[in-house]
Amino acid sequence: MPDKIHGVNLGSWLVLESWMLPQGWLDMGGESCDVCSDCIATEWAFGKAKGQAAQNAAFKAHWDSWFSQSDVDTLKGLGINTVRIPLGFWIVEQLVDRQTEFYPQGGMAALIRGLRQLKEAGIVAILDHHALPGVQSANQMFTGNCTSDVQFYTEGNYRRALTWAAVMTALSHLHPDFGSVFAIEAINEPIMDATQTPGYGDYQKNFVAVMRAVETALGVQDADLHFGFGLQITNLFSNATQAIMDLCSENDSLFHSDVLIALQDAAIILAQIAFDSSTGFDIGTSCQEQTPLVANFMDVNWQYNDPPNPADAANGPQAYDNHLYYSFGGVADANPEAYMESICNLTRVQDDAAVGDSPLWFGEWGLPTQFNATDEFLRDWADAQKLAYSKGAGWIFWNFKIEQSTLAGNLSRQWSYVEGVDLGYLTKDPSAYFNTSVCDPYIKN
Known part of the structure; x- marks a missing residue:
């Protein structure tokens, strides 16, 4: 993990949000509509309408073109040290019910290719579980299926x-191309009202248990100490699948039943991925020189109505994520002065630290506003946000790029990091500022 994260999201790569590439989506065979559940606006709708073969071909072409070596080179040249990679659950294809879930196949090979390029560029990665089984938030493109039928918060999912x-x-420990991965995020943007997310606190604890159990089985350095159960591994693993199975059978009384089932299912899936020619790796790789990954959660203050605190799940390295967009309302009045007063007096880092949710990074933010912003304001707005978010572990801009097209209009002006640098709103050195005193007129005692 970098001392200070200066990152971008690789949005619309392996979880496609068609609003970000409106012309490209139409060219793929998708549709545009005001309500995303009313047309072919997501992976799920595309697969249901077009069929598996057509979907696979269209998405492979998209994966190859949307994020490529030239994009990696651009990010490296801009000093980006971290990427957050939004992923759907369907990237692990064995988890998909093909009778009811219509998602593309082949994404794992694309992820491996991208991670290899990022590792070679010295850019580290967060694997973000962005779109979860059953859908975690209603009517959102980022879930892969725009639907009001939210079913993630159930035992099976x-x-x-x-x-x-x-x-x-x-x-992340076994595959050499995953060498740049330092964190895994459990869920992107769950429903904010905690009364609508039953079982979410248990999921947080089980998520950490699963991570540390896998690492313990693989012999990751100090993983058993972090796990905290004092597990005794009697035999050094001959391969990852057997090691995980042995851990389950020898210590079954220590695990929640959901953790046991997940570990056993994962062991089988790992063997299948390892022996697939497009995704293969050495399942017997030693991990003894590696260290535990960071477990990453949306912070407790993302939710209201007595939410579970993910800090209560901590075992080993853990970090927290918060997203802040002013363009959707509810944060500040829609004028430049209110925006600056709000961001320059932001207390989210301190508020999270007070309840144990530290270190905190801001995994999504951007320059969009609810008013017609001048170039001068967007430059100040970028500086002010970077100053606020750098009080924590750092920031990750949404998004690395936006389609350049007539149909996309000016979207990229405020949503694209690369375009923001080109237009002079964001400094070419991500650690720098145009004006370090930009907040001085707005700070309140």
């Missing part, structure tokens, strides 16, 4: 998410 976490944890 919690288990599938835990299996996903176990697979990703193992791959």
Whole structure:
């Protein structure tokens, strides 16, 4: 993990949000509509309408073009040290019910290719479980399926998410192209009202247990100490699948049943991924020189109505994520002065630290506003946000790029990091500022 994160999201790569590439989506065969559930606006709708073969072909072309070596080179040249990679649960294809869930196949190979390029560039990665089984938030493109039927917060889908976490944890230690991964995020933007997310606190604890159990089985340095159960591994693993199975059988009384099932399912899936020619790796790799990954959660203050505190789940390295967009309302009045007063007096880092949610990074933010912002304001707005978020562990801009097209209009002006640098709103050195005193007129005692 960098001392200070200066990052971007790789949004619309492996979880496609069609608003970010409106012309490209139409060219792929998708549709545009005001309500995203009313047309072919997501992966799920595309697959249901077009069929598996057509979907696979269209998305492979998209994955290859949307994020490529030239994008990696651009990010490296801009001094970006971290990327957050939004992923759908369907990237682990064995978790998909093909009778009811219509998602593309082949994403794991694309992820491996991208991670290899990032590692070679010296850019580290957060694997963000962005779109969860059953859908975690209603009517959102970022879930892969725009629907009001939210089913993530159920036992079966919690288990599938835990299996996903176990697979990703193992791959991050075993697969050489995952060498830049330092954190795995449990869930992107759950429902804010905690009364609507039953079982979420248990999921947080089970997520950490799954990560640390996999690491313990693989012999990751100090993983057993972090796990805290004093597990005794009698045999050094011959391969990852057997090691995880042995851990479950020898210590089954120590695990929640959902954790046990997830670990056992993940062990089988790992073997399948390892022996697939497009995703293969050495399942017997030694991990004894590696250290535990960071477990990453949205912070407790993301929710209201007595939410569970993810700090209560901590075992080993853990970090927290907060997202802040002013353009959707509810944060500050829609004028430049109110925006600056709000951001320059932001207390989220301190508020989270007071309840144990530290270190905190801001995993999504941008320059969009609810008013017609001048170039001068956007430059100050970028500086002020960077100053506020750098009081914590750092920041990750949404998004690395936006489509340049007539249909996209001026979207990229405020949503694209690369375009923001080109237009002079964001400094070419991400650690620098145009004006370090930009907040001085707005700070309140």
